[in-house]
Amino acid sequence: MKLYTVKRIFPLLLCMLIFNSCDDEKMQWGKIGGEITAEEIPLELTEKIERYDFIKTYAAQYTPQMCIGIGLSANLYNTDEEYKQVCDDNFQLFTMGNAMKHGTVVRDNGELNFTTIDKFFNIIPEDKQIYGHNFIWHTQQNQNYLKKLVVEALGNEGEDPNPPTPSEDNMIVNGNFETGNTNGWSGWGNSSSNKLTQDGSYGNILTLTNPTDGSTSHSAQIAYKISGTFEMGATYTATFEAKAQQNGKIQIALQKDSEKDNYPGEGYKDYDITTQWVSYTYTHTIKTVADMDRFMINFGLTANTYYIDNISLVKNSSSGESPEPDPEPDPDPILPGVGNLLNESFENGNNGWDINPGKASDGYSLESVEQADSPDGNKVLKIYQNGLLQIKTPEIPVGKEVVVSFYIKGEQEANVSIAFLNGVIENQYAQITGTNIIKSKIAVTTAWQQVTFKLQDSKGTMFKDGVKQWTYILDFGRIKGNTYYIDNVQITDPSVTATYTTQLKYTQNATPRAISSSLRNNEKIQTALYGAMENWIKEMIKHCGKRVTAWDVLNEPINDDLGLRGVDNKYASGDSEPTGSTASDLNLNWISSAGNQHFYWGYFLGKEYAVKAFQYARKYANEQQTDAKLYINDYNLESNPNKLKELIEYVKYIDEQNGSPIVDGIGTQMHVNVDLKKSQVDAMFKTMASTGKLIRITELDVAVKTTTPSIEQQQSQADTYLMIVESYKENVPEVQQAGITIWNLTDSKKEHEYWLNGDAPNLFNADYSRKIAYKAFCDGLAGKDISEDWEKPMNK
Template identity: 30%
Template sequence: MKYKKILPIIASSLLIFASCDDNLMDWEKDPDHGEVTGAELPLALVEKISRYEPLKNYTNFVLGNGIGVDLYMSDDAYRNIVNANFDEVTPGYEMKHGPMVNAKGEINFATMDAFVAKTKEAGLSVFGHTLVWHSNQNASYLNGIIAPTVIPGSSGSNSLDLTGLTNGTFTNWARNNPGKGITIVANSGLTSTSQAIQLAASATSSAAYNLQLTSPDVAIVTGHNYELSFYIKSDVAGKGRISFNASLTNQYPWKDWYNTGGSFTEAFVTSSQWQQVKIKLSASDFKVGSTSFKFNLDLGYLPNVTYLIDVNTLSVVDLDAASSIVNMISNGKFNTDISGWSKYNGATNALSLADASNAYEGNGAMKVINATSDASNQWKTQIHSDFTAKLTAAKEYTVSYMIRSEAAGSVRCSTTGGSAHYQGDQATSATWKLVEWKITASGDETGLNFDLGAAAGTYYIDNVVVTTGAASGGGSSTVIIDKTDAEKKLIIGNAMTDWISKMVTHYKTGVFAWDVVNEPMKEDGTLRNGTESTTATDYFSWIKYLGKDYAVTAFKLARQYGNSTDKLFINDYNLESRLDKCDGLIEYVKYIESQGATVDGIGTQMHISLTTDKAKIAQMFQKLAASGKLIKISELDVRLGTNSPTVVQQASQAEMYQYVIDMYKKYIPAAQQYGVTIWGVSDRVKEHVYWLPDESPNLWDANFVRKHAYKGTADGLAGKDVSLDFSGELVKKP
């Protein structure tokens, strides 16, 4: 390295020397960052550090930096430091499942595409972080796809007489073409205790009417519209239709069965999964003078198919029948808006309208975002609606509503007016839940509140009813169907395949190394099993549903859809403080490979402090070296326990950075040295909002001035005290 005789002190214009003292420099307050976090350093040391070259010039292995994508894209000074000093960058958050996957499971690549393009321009490579982890997941989406199926009850009373089905006699029902048989079977419907109609097609069945069950007469009211619906499944792929008697002008209607946007077909298809078939009959569909109609379940298209129809869900509802419920809330359906509801307490964005995808039924729901977690003050997020009239004194009312939350939550209702009523706290989850609360009115109640301040999170509320007596209105009840463990495993396995295949394929020409599996181990060296409790809204345990081989699958997928030369890593923390955890991770790698997958490398995060046991650091590297895998220090930082470190603390921090790199180079053979990634750039507050707040763990201080730790890191990479090679006199500021 060549140096000029005298070099100016670089770093920041915010460094101002207030006197002729050549040993100390004073720090000035930066209004953008608050108090400067660095301590006073000897001026001679500051000049030495300023003469060092960029860090990446001191090593032949990959030198990486864990960064914030937003900061890199928007902050020139931050980006310039990263570009000048590092070979590779690891996005700290933005490349994970949580920020990239939306509520529908779709991946938004826009942010990361722009980032990858920007880093390519600077000659940097991107390390993919991370494909499968339990944190920073879109847990709401993942939990949602395995949540129990909630089937709303019918919107009104059933006009169809089911007696002949429920008692098994088929009275008033006609088995016109029974195929192999049309029977009633117990415990085979949507729930384990519900009945089903079993219809079995014969080996020669080839026309719809070859397997046919005809309903009793269904009375109709002139001018009214009706809805026929039921849930059906089949043992193998099947096909069916609904046809009608002569009461309808079109006895064999073609229908847009699955709302595909105008693609009308004669028949619907069935599978081994329960699905709803629904058809609406307009008043104009009936012939003039008709007072009743019959329908046929025609399932004879295909041979040797056995169908099940849940008896409880087979219904015909008069959509125009007068409601038996007088709702004291003017808008409880939220199909078009949230009129009538207002925010009494809570954040600005607390109340909004959710679309149909987040509704229990219909076209919308009320969405409430609660930013607090105060179990004793539920009112801190409070949504209110006035009653349409005063409640009658001494009369009992039932308040009912459907609710779910994106994570575990809590809700309480209360009333306003002279005599307030308070419901007990109700637990909520990602599954829709029917909540009913009975109150005896005093007569001076004026409105209803939803009090959601107990547990932070996002809530969806639908079908709010306040009425005397029962709130169901005579329709069929809600049915909740839990998915089996096998179904959950299949669904989550497909979600993992979709996520990894799309990510690795999309970045096949821009990302060539990945953290495939992150933090799989417990502290004692055993494998996480998904039973660990957590209150985090972004927590999702893949292993809970996929078992021990979840990592096997992840590595196979990353290899299948990526490049054959991609470097695929497994990564964990505290390996230097818990050697049993290090041993357990190495054993798990052996297991993964015994199942046919290949793991290229092991990452050790090394978020350490000055008190971390140095002997254990050395032992960890020896153990990792013995694995034969590429070894990467993946997230190195050294915290000091303060954001205003002393000179001594900064010197100790520099020594610890150097020690870690020295031990890495000493014990990890050169062929196994993937490289070192420093986690974070500077001690600025904005870089530590979520990670190590009020700390000073990095190589640059809050003003982007190189710290003593910069020298320690550079000396470790170079394998010597680089400054001993400097020539020329130190500059003194007059």
């Protein structure tokens, strides 16, 4: 039988639009994020679409060999009853978009957090299957945890065998803690704790734990009381080494131990602490407070654990006329010439931050104000919005690599976009990624959060030739009556190592080097990472049990320009080969849209990392007595035949290295648009089917390149959905047809905030009403126009 084609009804639709002009003859198309065009779907077709049964009904009747799924948001499913009901009514299989990924589940200490997964499992109907998404990927992996394993495996390999020792003039007698005690140190605040622990070659280290977020850095403190007092006008230099369980911030200060005087102090300096050991330098000249007698470490701003060692505090000049002291170093490396251009604490006003001309509704305000919970100092930039509002930064000098960070919060939750006014390559809305940023957007909450983003393209710069300065803007949209606060703005250039005041341990002024092959193939690293991989896969399968019927074991292993990601020095945009040769100077150079969540397993483990991943998955699935199918998955396979060919070759390699077939299926994502050609799709499915593996469409959506599609665009989208289903059924034998998963339920903005946020790619409108594509998809499953079988004619 020739399959029904939706294109055949298109001339009829146009005729009906011409002759049926009365309002009661038409139904308005569901609005998607704005005003829809004048064209509307005729009532007869709308009634047909509404009369269709649920998708799962047709799947069970016409394609029982396959499972039709939905890629959904676990958070929406857990909280939105209507969203949950539409998913339950229509689909047989669920794929959680983010909730089962490594970066979501694995904490910085390696523990697994199943809270969202368990809530989801507790409310899904028993007859629903789950597709596990996913085990191993190059992104949304907890880089903090995995990098820590790499650093710990390296230990002191390649380090200076004779590291600097504390000076005899050290005013902190117990600065390396090798006495086995914390004599001279006292800590308090926020139920924090301090104790000595062991850390490999470091020996005893001071471990500070702050259990909950505090309002300021001094919510939790530890102090060392010196013998005597600091001398007015004298300059003191402290050095210390530190790392943290997760990226955090500590503050160093000098203070007077006098409750009577309300503990006065000066020299307050903030330091960003990372998850690797770094040596820091602190210099301060006593200016205003007399008789200070203790060295302070404030660590109460965020819940975290900090590790401190080798603390030294010396007086630079003991008597007579002191030489001119060096300028006090900034806690973060600043671009040469920038200094405090961006006025990180806003203590002296707005200092160059202003409205983007013509991009503000009346009633806005920008002002520097006192703020009790300020992350840095007492003042912040307060921004009031009364409609459209964009603010721009002062001009910033360019750098080879530029890292921008700031703190932000709002009185109401909102989304803020980052864009560029000039100087930046690409367009002004260039895609940037970093901590708490996804595709140039920040989800602002009512609590302070630090935002960090990096500008760097594959050629080493994001700036146009000859440009010396650039600016960026914060676009607050058109919300009425919201207030935002910004503080502690930093601009750094990591490539300018000579300007750093904080250098990696024992490598002051060193030039980073590419990791040698001996480190890249280091047995200790491989043992540590394979152990983490096995534990991750084992615990996930053990916890999820038989509810998961298939696992996406390896996701997107092939680079767009071919080659295995990580293995062949191929990386996603913005990433590059790691630098450093030792534990202390290891820099992964891997960024991501969710912060430090890029991690290329294959870089350290080689191409056989995939073999191990499948072997672990099969082993623990068997232990749980589940016949879960194991998949490899990638995108652009319909448009890049060479990529598909390389993926299939990799599947052959995995099977051969295992000694027998272990990859059950191949998934094609199919994030496509209405320009897709049938010949491309047919060729892809034929090639995939030739492997004999199960074939699944894992993430299907069809973009129309607008949020307000015309009736022609809606029809083209329906044609494309139908064509894909037809091609899948025609070219993949039934025994290999594992199923089709639609990616996202509706065209709602809440589902497309970060993915296809300028489009309407799904089967349902934002209000859960069905689109023409819904009918086309069902007709594709049935292999015919289902409505032609209805005995009773429609109205009219």
